[in-house]
Amino acid sequence: MIESTITVAFYVSSAITLLILLLPSQYVPKHSTAQDDPDKPKTTVQILVLGDIGRSPRMQYHALSIAKGGAHAEIIGYHESEVHPDVSSSPGISIVALPPHPAYLQTSNKLLFMIFAPLKVLFQVVCIWWTLAYRTQPAKWLLIQNPPSIPTLAISSLTCFLRHTNLIIDWHNFGYSILALKLGDTHPLVRLSKWYEMRFGRYATAHLCVTTAMASVLKKEFLLEAPILPLHDRPANHFRPILYRDTRQEFLLSLPEAASVKPLIESGVLKVLVSSTSWTADEDFSLLIDALCRYSELAETTMPELPQVLAIITGKGPQKEMYLKQIANLEKEGKLKRVSIRTAWLSTDDYARLLASASLGVSLHMSSSGVDLPMKVVDMFGAGLPVVGWNRFEAWPELVTEGVNGRGFGSSDELVEELVELFGDDSKLEKLRAGAQKESSHRWDDEWDPVAGKLLGLV
Incomplete structure (x- = not known):
């Protein structure tokens, strides 16, 4: 009996020790001093785009503004097409590419979508978790694009909790409303998606959104308590009128x-x-x-x-x-x-x-x-x-x-x-x-x- 207890205790303690060792490193605030290098970034802001970075102009503009403000921007996403030239040339911006999901998981067939969607999500979960928790250093801020909300919101919330990182959600739209275009408003997955979005949205430190109308929905319907800040899209500097x-x-x-x-x-x-x-x-x-x-x-x-x-x-x-x-x-x-x-x-x-x-x-x-x-x-x-x-x-x-x-x-x-x-x-x-x-x-x-x-x- 004693030997069995000792054996169980050994395996439990080993599992706990392994779990602790495998936990991602945490963000530790650095207090500035007079001797600090003025050329070092003020802080690091990670930007998560579960999509093609080159086709996510707003998130690229975030990165450019962050770098301009003296911080380092680390964009995490799919690197499939050309990014903004200022992004690729900026020393204050780095790109961490996510591996693309297998092509056979992409389908427009409703029946196959029900089968492939969970597999696609599982693949994305592993890639995002590994990248946020282990491939990258802990940052003070994590700014994520929503939608897509599944699995981004859940993985980001857990990662930020473990790494002591502040989570900011940039709401471009609602994931459940886009899913409803494919499945219909009353579909159980659409209802589940809305619940998921509302639930995990509450773990953010702050929220940005593209319209005042959206801010009202997030406050009144989603019941979010963290600050909700409308940030309207505006053009980047390379969009200029040609007068002649x-x-x-x-x-x-x-x-x-x-x-x-x-x-x-x-x-x-x-x-x-x-x-x-x-x-x-x-x-x-x-x-x-x-x-x-x-x-x-x-x-x-x-x-x-x-x-x-x-x-x-x-x-x-x-x-x-x-x-x-x-x-x-x-x-x-x-x-x-x-x-x-x-x-x-x-x-x-x-x-x-x-x-x-x-x-x-x-x-x-x-x-x-x-x-x-x-x-x-x-x-x-x-x-x-x-x-x-x-x-x-x-x-x-x-x-x-x-x-x-x-x-x-x-x-x-x-x-x-x-x-x-x-x-x-x-x-x-x-x-x-x-x-x-x-x-x-x-x-x-x-x-x-x-x-x-x-x-x-x-x-």
Whole structure:
């Protein structure tokens, strides 16, 4: 009996010792002294993006502002595409790449999604936990992007507890509302996702969010007690208006996507429409296709004075190939005679120049929650580009002033009316451009410094 007790005690104590040894190291505050190296970073802020860093502009802007404030920013996420040039060149920013999940776990099939989703989450759990707890040194702050919330919120909350790190959640939208687009509002997984998001959201030290409307939901519905700070998206410095028409024309002529319409660009009669899309369910691209087909029909029949349109669509996403086939069929059927639709994937600088050179921007973002806003519109305003966008959600007025810098629509028919009116009357389009150029004066640093900069102690 005594020997058995000793054996059990040995194994228990060994397990406890192993557990203690395997616990991640903790953050220890360092008190500054007069002898401290002034070139050393004030602190380290980890930024977790469970997505492609290059396609997460807001989180890259956070990193740039953190580095500018004298701290070190460590971005953790998938390194799949080009990041902002200032991010890659900054000595105050480092990137820790997460390994991508196996391709076979990605599916649009609802039945397979139910099977593959848990496996994908398990893979992500291991990768995130290992990276946050062991691959990286403990930091004072961990800033995470939400959504995706599963498994980010749970792993980040546990890691911050063990490492004595302050957790900040940057709410771009709600994960459960995006999941509802695929499964429906009443699905048990959607309800579970909402509970999970509300529960783990309460472990954060502070919250940032993209709209005032979202801050209200987080406070009243999620019952979060930590500070909730609205931090509106603003454009980075590389988004700037191009004031001279000749300069805009010169850039458009350099684009391979514009090769077939160069004579129209040179004559100044072509209108260039730009839309950036993630090719997902919360952006119904068929709205734009239907509107462009109707516009082409009107220009061919009853309104021949309407100019020809070049529509350049940027972005990557799961529904892209489906829509490209649809566009090709419409072209064969002669339904896009006065409209040319081209897709492009541009460098950061070229994308900014495209926005500044185009005639009109289109946003198809429908907002699964009603309280988030499309970053693409912010970039368009930064480049002085007027916008027409889907406006049937609560937060839209926080971004666009109707009739001043943009216009809203709620159907394909309404979008056609806006295109016909604006492309058919240059004075109305130029009025919106003037409003967008005025809006471009509101920059990211002006918004970030008094909110996030103050929170992190960097200003």
